Amino acid sequence: xxxxxxxxxxxxxxxxxxxxxxxxxxxxxxxxxxxxxxxxxxxxxxxxxxxxxxxxxxxxxxxxxxxxxxxxxxxxxxxxxxxxxxxxxxxxxxxxxxxxxxxxxxxxxxxxxxxxxxxxxxxxxxxxxxxxxxxxxxxxxxxxxx
Numbered sequence: 001x002x003x004x005x006x007x008x009x010x011x012x013x014x015x016x017x018x019x020x021x022x023x024x025x026x027x028x029x030x031x032x033x034x035x036x037x038x039x040x041x042x043x044x045x046x047x048x049x050x051x052x053x054x055x056x057x058x059x060x061x062x063x064x065x066x067x068x069x070x071x072x073x074x075x076x077x078x079x080x081x082x083x084x085x086x087x088x089x090x091x092x093x094x095x096x097x098x099x100x101x102x103x104x105x106x107x108x109x110x111x112x113x114x115x116x117x118x119x120x121x122x123x124x125x126x127x128x129x130x131x132x133x134x135x136x137x138x139x140x141x142x143x144x145x146x
Contacts, residue, residue, distance in 0.1 A: 004111070006079065008067040015079055017062035018052075025059050026052035027081070027092070053094070060086035063125075064111030070118025073145055080120060082109040089122060106139060119143065 004017040014030040024042035034050040043055035056062065061084035068075040079092040080102070089103035089112060103109070103122060110125035120143040127138050 003062060004064040004082070006065040006067045008077070009069040010077065013067070015053075015065060015067060017065050017081060019061050019063075020057075020059065023057040023059040025056040025062050027054040027062065027065075027079070028052050054092065056086075060084075060090070062086075062090075063109070064113070064123070066112050066114045066120070068114055068118075068120070070114065072118030073120060073143060075120075080112050080114075082112045082122065084108045084110060084125060103141070103143065106141065107137065 001019045002016050003019055006015045016028050016030055018026040018028060020026065020042045026043060028036050031050065035048065037045065037049035041049050043052060043057060045051035062081050063084050064082040066080050068078050068080055070076060075091055079094065081090045081092060083090060087104065087107055087109065088101045089109055090099060091102045092099050106124050107126040108124060109122055111123040113121050115121060122141040122143065124138045
């Protein structure tokens with residue numbers, strides 16, 4: 001299930017987050033005419049399909065994502081991924097291969113966007129019947145450098 005799309009505004013690359021049937025969630029770099037395996041392959045390539053850039057097993061349920069175009073928060077050219085089941089915001093640096101958690105403690109994170117000034121905004125999804133919602137549980141958060 002494709003969940004999120006993100007364009008890298010500098011390179012023109014298109015990334016997609018894809019939730020597997022029961023784990024094996026993927027981040028794919030989309031190229032014209034390529035086959036990413038669904039429904040026969042998840043998180044690998046049989047030689048006929050294009051392998052994902054990243055695979056998450058156990059599942060994180062990656063959803064929205066953004067390829068940061070600004071260095072305001074230190075993430076230029078990094079992929080920022082919202083995770084529903086993982087309940088965190090994940091930063092992926094393809095240049096170094098590193099991944100880190102940059103936001104946690106707000107429950108299920110459904111989407112992430114970058115504003116024109118380089119700020120990162122995050123949308124939570126705790127009141128959709130899949131978590132234990134509290135009053136005023138869902139939020140729109142703005143990330144800033146401390």
